[in-house]
Structures are given as structure tokens and as C-alpha cells.
Amino acid sequence: MNRQGEPSWKSDPDVARAGTLDERLHYDRRAHAVAVEKIFARSWQLVPIAERSHGIEPFTLLEGALDEPLVLTGQGADERILSNVCTHRGALLAESCSDEAALRCRYHGRRFDLDGTMTKCPGFEDAKDFPRPNENLHRLSLHQVGPLRFTGVDPVIPFDEWSAPLRRTLQEYDGETLEFDPTSSRVFEIDAAWALYCENFLEGFHIPFVHPDLNRGLDFSRYRTELEPFAVRQLGVDSGDEVRLVSRPGEDVVADYLWLYPNLMVNGYAWGISVNLIEPMGVGRCRIRYLRWVARPDLVGQGVGGALDTVEMEDQEVVLSVQKGVRSRFYPGGRFAPKLETGPHHFQRLMSADLMR
Ligand code: FES
Numbered sequence: 001m002n003r004q005g006e007p008s009w010k011s012d013p014d015v016a017r018a019g020t021l022d023e024r025l026h027y028d029r030r031a032h033a034v035a036v037e038k039i040f041a042r043s044w045q046l047v048p049i050a051e052r053s054h055g056i057e058p059f060t061l062l063e064g065a066l067d068e069p070l071v072l073t074g075q076g077a078d079e080r081i082l083s084n085v086c087t088h089r090g091a092l093l094a095e096s097c098s099d100e101a102a103l104r105c106r107y108h109g110r111r112f113d114l115d116g117t118m119t120k121c122p123g124f125e126d127a128k129d130f131p132r133p134n135e136n137l138h139r140l141s142l143h144q145v146g147p148l149r150f151t152g153v154d155p156v157i158p159f160d161e162w163s164a165p166l167r168r169t170l171q172e173y174d175g176e177t178l179e180f181d182p183t184s185s186r187v188f189e190i191d192a193a194w195a196l197y198c199e200n201f202l203e204g205f206h207i208p209f210v211h212p213d214l215n216r217g218l219d220f221s222r223y224r225t226e227l228e229p230f231a232v233r234q235l236g237v238d239s240g241d242e243v244r245l246v247s248r249p250g251e252d253v254v255a256d257y258l259w260l261y262p263n264l265m266v267n268g269y270a271w272g273i274s275v276n277l278i279e280p281m282g283v284g285r286c287r288i289r290y291l292r293w294v295a296r297p298d299l300v301g302q303g304v305g306g307a308l309d310t311v312e313m314e315d316q317e318v319v320l321s322v323q324k325g326v327r328s329r330f331y332p333g334g335r336f337a338p339k340l341e342t343g344p345h346h347f348q349r350l351m352s353a354d355l356m357r
């Protein structure tokens with residue numbers, strides 16, 4: 001019978017001995033709520049705005065999980081991420097994109113500069129001990145790596161350390177421009193836990209079984225997985241005349257699959273990058289933002305990065321199947337294939353550390 005009692009979230013450091021983390025993480029309401037606060041509120045998150053179109057762009061950070069109303073303002077060095085909540089009674093400030101010069105609250109007229117400083121507060125002429133320092137809008141960290149922006153509610157890992165593997169991936173396109181490609185970008189919502197989607201991404205073990213076409217473009221015997229403190233990199237090596245990554249001379253690498261803890265995947269191909277951002281929405285449900293940036297349009301559609309829609313659907317099918325299976329009363333919890341599943345094990349170790357904190 002499956003797990004009983006309070007979850008322990010322990011994970012053995014030895015992949016050859018470890019069992020999978022308590023499966024209730026994927027379907028139990030309380031476990032999910034703990035994961036949102038202990039993992040997501042403390043993590044770096046991709047800002048889900050791929051291209052700037054306005055000076056003021058509101059968004060919700062992890063809608064359905066953190067549900068934090070934020071707004072991206074300003075341009076260039078003056079770009080900021082601010083709380084989008086009025087410090088008077090908590091009304092939302094920007095409700096749609098605009099190019100206004102300030103954030104104005106439509107409830108009682110409070111006004112803020114695009115850097116979050118409160119500049120007007122009608123009705124408070126007689127207020128004592130006012131304004132308090134926190135009358136200004138809370139400003140969150142904002143970092144940019146290549147075309148990707150990151151923020152977080154209360155991130156604990158130093159950003160440079162967390163993002164170092166991503167900088168390595170983007171070296172492939174040094175001196176080139178990664179252009180966002182809206183036509184091939186998509187959003188999916190599926191009935192599967194965010195962590196199951198990540199676990200599937202983190203092992204190449206399933207490639208020969210689930211992705212027969214992709215497998216023909218890779219030499220699976222030379223597929224390799226590299227663990228970094230907060231990331232896992234998998235390198236696909238070609239099986240013939242595929243287009244190689246120039247940043248990896250002599251290695252025959254055709255695909256660089258990077259995952260950054262907890263929920264971001266950045267795949268480097270000769271033509272550019274595809275990003276999968278896996279957002280928890282609720283218990284056993286997640287949103288997949290699939291985004292592409294192209295550096296070398298002439299190479300799009302070639303090699304292992306060619307048929308990505310097919311691969312995505314093949315992955316989603318198995319993840320949906322696992323979501324149904326892990327809650328079975330007769331699923332005993334799994335073990336890891338020691339050489340082939342170091343990625344999912346590393347992921348579970350990182351989650352275990354956060355959940356036990
Ligand atoms: S809630 Fe914004 S001014 Fe009152």
C-alpha cells in the first residue's frame with residue numbers, strides 16, 4: 001500500500017540506494033502548498049514576458065501557485081519589477097499594459113513613479129507618522145541573462161551562482177541576436193504535477209522508448225548528464241551529420257538540455273534556444289510555457305532541434321500517465337537507475353533540502 005502518516009521528505013544521497021521522494025508531493029493538497037512556499041517562494045523565476053512592448057506590463061508570478069501580482073516598468077537600466085499592489089487598501093495598480101508615465105491607483109488616486117516611489121496620496125494630509133517607508137512599492141530583484149529576465153519573491157541562492165550554467169549555454173550565441181519567435185511559442189496546461197514534468201525532462205533514459213525519431217538523431221551511448229549545484233545539463237551527441245554546437249568544439253554535441261532548479265529548462269540547439277517554464281497551478285496541474293528564440297534562422301528545422309512539437313507531445317503523454325499512476329494504492333515508490341537517472345535524483349535531493357528546511 002502507498003505512503004501513510006506525515007511525509008518525511010528524506011532523500012538518500014546515494015543514487016544507487018535512494019528511493020523516490022514521497023509521491024504525495026504530486027497529488028496531496030497540503031504537500032503541494034508546502035512545496036509552493038518552501039520551493040517556489042524562495043526560488044528564481046523566469047519573468048513570463050518574452051518581449052517588451054510597453055513601459056508598464058503587469059503580470060502574475062506563478063498564477064495558481066504564488067499568485068503574486070507584479071509589474072515590469074521602465075526600460076534599459078531603469079527597468080524594474082515592482083509589487084503591483086497599492087500600498088493604501090491593496091487594489092491592483094496596473095491592470096493592463098500601457099505607456100503611462102506613472103502608476104495610478106484607480107481606487108483613491110494614489111500615484112507612484114515607475115521606480116515605485118509614492119508621489120501622491122490624496123486624503124493623507126493629516127495622517128500622523130506618514131508616509132511610512134513601505135508606502136513605496138516593494139521592488140523585487142531583477143536580473144537579465146541574454147534575452148531572459150529573472151525575479152523572485154525571496155530567492156535564497158545567489159543569482160550569479162544559480163545562473164552560471166545558463167551563461168554557459170548562451171555562449172553558443174555570443175555576438176548573435178536571439179530573436180523571440182512568437183509563432184512557434186505555446187502555452188499548455190496539463191493535469192500533471194510540475195515536478196513530474198521536470199523529472200521526465202531530467203533523464204534521457206526514456207528517449208529510445210518514448211522519442212523514436214529523436215533517438216535516431218542521437219548517439220544514445222554517448223548521451224551524458226552533468227550535475228551542477230543547482231542545475232542538470234544533458235548533452236545529446238550526434239549520430240551522423242547533424243548540426244553541431246560551435247561552442248563545444250570536438251564534442252559532437254547537437255543539443256544542450258539545461259534544467260535550472262526548480263522549474264526552468266533551456267535547450268540549446270544550433271539554431272537557438274527553446275525554453276520550457278513549468279509553472280505549478282494547483283495540485284496535480286501545471287502550465288508549460290514553451291518559448292523559442294532564434295539566432296540562426298537558416299538552421300531552424302534541421303537536426304535534433306527540428307521536430308520539437310512531436311517531442312513535447314510525446315513527453316506530455318508519459319507525464320500524464322505517471323500522474324495517474326503515482327497515486328495508486330499499489331505503487332510502492334520507485335528506485336533510480338544509478339547511471340541513467342542521476343538527474344531526477346539530483347532534483348529530488350534539492351527539493352528534499354528545501355522541503356525539510
Ligand atoms: S487602494 Fe489605492 S489609493 Fe486606495
Ligand SMILES: [Fe+2]
Pocket residue numbers: 200201206207210211315
Ligand atoms: Fe522526453
